[in-house]
Amino acid sequence: MIKNRNLPNGTRDEFGPRAAVKENISTQLFSIFKQRGFTKLTTPILEYADVFKPLNLDNYRPYQLLDEQGEALVLRPDLTLPVARMMSTTGVELPVKWYYGGDVFRVKKQLSGSYNQVTQAGIELVGYSSLKGELECLTIALAGCQANGIKEMTLELSDARFVEGVLAALPVPQPTKIALKQALFAKDLTVYNQISELLADTEFGEFLSEWPWLFGDFDTVIKVVQKLPKIPQVQTVIKSLNAVNQFIKQMAPEQRVVLDLSIPSPQSYYTGMAFRGYTQNASDYLFSGGRYDDLLTSFQQIKEPAVGLAFDVDALADRVPLPKQSKQTLIYFNSDQWQEAETVLKQTPNSTLCLADSREEANRIAVSNNQQLLDLTKEGE
DSSP states (O other): OOSOOOOOTTOOOOOHHHHHHHHHHHHHHHHHHHHTTOEEOOOOSEEEGGGGTTSOOSSEEOOEEEOTTSOEEEEOSOSHHHHHHHHHHHOOOSSEEEEEEEEEEOEEOTTSOOOSEEEEEEEEEESOOSTHHHHHHHHHHHHHHHHTTOOSOEEEEEEHHHHHHHHHHSSSOHHHHHHHHHHHHHTOHHHHHHHHGGGTTSTTHHHHHHGGGOEEEHHHHHHHHTTSOOOHHHHHHHHHHHHHHHHHHHHOTTOEEEEEOSSOOSSTTOOSEEEEEEOTTOSSOSEEEEEOTTGGGGTOSSOOOEEEEEEEHHHHHHHSOOOOOOOOEEEEOOGGGHHHHHHHHHHSSSEEEEOOSSHHHHHHHHHHTTOEEEESSOTTO
């Protein structure tokens, strides 16, 4: 007999209403993806560890094992990098629109309260360099939340180019810029204020005094950014962010949009705009995505534009109420009545065949599962 029947830390069995809710969410999302012309892509759960070198693994690490040659393998902790690996090895003609679904595996810190196995569903657009790529992702993000009954979602925008653009313009040595960025991201105000004080009397001084708090309502944050001198790279970023904000206002006038220009990118391979959706009083994101034009250069020399979006199916399921189940009909029949039972099954919504050998057992099953027994044998008459 097997002695250890426990689950590994951070995993869980899913069945019944929870499993049904997740399946329905995935079905809704896949329907949206397919309706908008995306093609299904499936990659292996096992990948070589090198595939995930571009990942920022500060908060988790992958499950690791060795193949027969001693090469390090991992259970995939991410679904975007396998797409990039596949693109670099198959020679698929660009541009392409992929969609995917599956589990990712991340060993989180102990006592984090998070599961190590998470179900995702997402899209990747490779070969599209214009802002239309981001707008398509955001359109699908809003549609996915709406289709699954998510209300009062907050959309957070950021951009990897903003911090780098501001730092590049500061009249200080490179080591000082690096130290300032580290203090900004760590919200180490003591060190940040010491460095920013060096620039207090410059044209950057007023902005730098507010930069650590540069997040919140979109229009409010943009007003602070306007205190910066004209920096071409930053102006490009702000133009794109404003265009996206206007697009969202037209698509969903009631949608709350916030802007955070004081945080690092969600992943080191992001090169442009990033977006995430969340609800109040929850630590996990409903979806996240962004632009990563350098992603394929981890696997090939040719640079290709790419943008993507991933839904956290588990986070969506946590916010969707469990459906109210109507009483299921349990169809009891004799073996020589199988065709009749099949006909009744097709005609009766929310029904299932009873495979018990006796009416007594059928009654017990019906009572145990709160089902309505439909007896085709007439034994009770």
